Amino acid sequence: MTRIVIVGAGGVTFPLTLAADLLTQPTLEGATLVLHDPDVARANRTARAVRQVADAHARPLDLVVTHDRRAALQGASYVLLTFQVGGLEAYRTDLDIPRRYGVDCVAGDTLNPGGVMRFVRSSPVFEALAQDLLELCPDALVINYTNPMAMNTLYLSRLGLRALGLCHSIPGTAAVISGLLGLGPGVLSYRAAGINHQAWFLSVEAGGVDQQSALRTALRERFLPDYDATTGWTEGDATYAGGQERVRAEMMETFGYFTSESSHHASEYVPYFRRSAQTVKTHLPRRWDYLRSAETVAGQVDTLVALSADRLSRGLQASGEWGMPIIAALEGSEPADVYVNVSNDGWITNLPAEACVEVPARVDARGVHPATMGRLPGACAGLNLTGIALQTAVVDAVVARDPPALTAAMALDPLTASVLDLRDIRAMSRELLAAQQPWLPEWLRAEVRA
Known part of the structure; x- marks a missing residue:
């Protein structure tokens, strides 16, 4: 039986969107949808909205809600990741601290100091997930929606998981x-x-x-x-x-x-x-400014989820997100043409094999088949390489449990390097680590305390 798990199911946008998309896929009728979040009250909020939409359209729904990660993952076929570690409080420091140094980002979730810190905060959760996945459902496909997309997907693959990332x-x-x-x-x-x-x-x-x-x-x-x-x-x-x-x-x-x-x-x-x-x-x-937008909607989550549920109850159609069409195609529905983020197994020949690349793919019952794109134009590949250098250096630093290498990786960020000298980059890194100590992995928390 197909078992689809959404990890971070208490979020505002993706969990309800993806759950509603499942209801639009006839091939997935009868699948079990598991909503997992450490805050079960948030997961139940999503569950109420999903049930409302399913009932409005008379769609059958086998729904499970749990705060227990291992219970959620037991026998999973597909695991979709939609969480953000540290929430708004951590994200505020991702942007506000670098801004004080002159590194002014409006999202800071892909590269930049904020992207680095977001990945570092997520890394222990990925490790715990990987340990459970490899024990409980080693063949499950992990579909990542969380940023920083390339670092996250690359790390999930390094942890031994079948992983791809999706972005719109x-x-x-x-x-x-x-x-x-x-x-x-x-x-x-x-x-x-x-x-x-x-x-x-x-x-x-x-x-x-x-x-x-x-x-x-x-x-x-x-x-x-x-x-x-x-x-x-x-x-x-x-x-x-x-x-x-x-x-x-x-x-x-x-x-x-x-x-x-x-x-x-x-x-x-x-x-x-x-x-x-x-x-x-x-x-x-x-x-x-994504931070200011997030601050504006803080405290309105219940209202926003209810509005989305009412809208979907009036008219249910596929959102355009690729998660459920991919799962449906793998389960025997019509093939799907999508874009995926995957390790570069020769898909782009003038980018490194260790990179995470975004390429077109055909998905069918036999699997996910990324397209071989050959060489990118030289200057385009060159600009991509500046991002890849940061992404792979950060992942390497986390794998090696190497705090100085993490700061060195942050110095590779193209925007940061255009604004700050190395002394200021080191100072900014120390301030970010100190501010985010509650969410850091233990090996890095110990370094900050020292």
């Missing part, structure tokens, strides 16, 4: 490209590859006609001052993506290809756009 940034970016080109839904076809949040749209077509030149022209005419354009705020445009795209326009102008995260995120992964408040303002006139 590539289809989300495809929708932005369609909007910039004035195309309707479903018209654009594309192929992308690289690393998570920095994948490159290597082909962009509509009706069999290449659209790369049209996209470059649209970006120039709307966002680039070299072509007499401005990046002013236009009322009605999305703050997050589409309305302010000078960063991605500048990157396509330089590197030749559009990249897979919003200009806010994309500006965090490179040394070009966030060296001062003025350069940030020039490229991103209106600020999008």
Whole structure:
């Protein structure tokens, strides 16, 4: 019997979304859905919402709720990870401490000091999960939704698990490209590859006609001052993506290809756009800030979950997340074409084998089949390598239980290195570790105490 476990099922967005997606998959009817969270009250909140949606659409649902991880994982076929260690309190320090040093991130969940700390906090949970998974359900497929995607998925694989990571940034970016080109839904076809949040749209077509030149022209005419354009705020445009795209326009102008995260995120992964408040303002006139958004909704979780449940109860359709379609395809449904984050087993030939890469994949009853993409354009691969250097160095430091190597890895972050000297990077690292001591793995807590 198929047993699907959501770890971190007390969250606001992913657990209910994924559970509702299960209800849209006929192949998964009869599967057991397990909602696991150490805070069982939060898991029960999700369970009530899921039952409401299932009842509204008369869908059968075999639902289990538990705070006991081993009970949840017993006999699991698929394990979806949707948790964040430390919650808002830890995340606030991820961003606020580096900002005091001049490293100003708006998400800080992929690279940067915040991405490093988020991974480090999660690492002991991954280790405990891996120990239980390898004992209780060694053949289970682990599907990771948590950031930092590349570091997390790479570490899960190193722990001996069958793991892949899922992110919606590539289809989300495809929708932005369609909007910039004035195309309707479903018209654009594309192929992308690289690393998570920095994948490159290597082909962009509509009706069999290449659209790369049209996209470059649209970006120039709307966002680039070299072509007499401005990046002013236009009322009605999305703050997050589409309305302010000078960063991605500048990157396509330089590197030749559009990249897979919003200009806010994309500006965090490179040394070009966030060296001062003025350069940030020039490229991103209106600020999008994930921490402030999280603070705004804090305390409204019950209301937000209830609103989502009511919406899904009125109309149930697939969310576009790939988790449940992948599971359905593996269980015998129609094959699914998706993008996955996986260890680089030759999928991109000019990126390291030890990297976690994001590539297209076909999923069917025989398994997950990533596509061999060959070589990325040299400059695109080069920019990816700056992120990979940080990601692999951080994972190596955690595997080796090496605190100085962790600080050295943080110094590899492209944005941090563009703003701070090594003395300040060491000081910032010490302050971050001290502030997050309650959530650190024991081997690192001992170093902080010393």
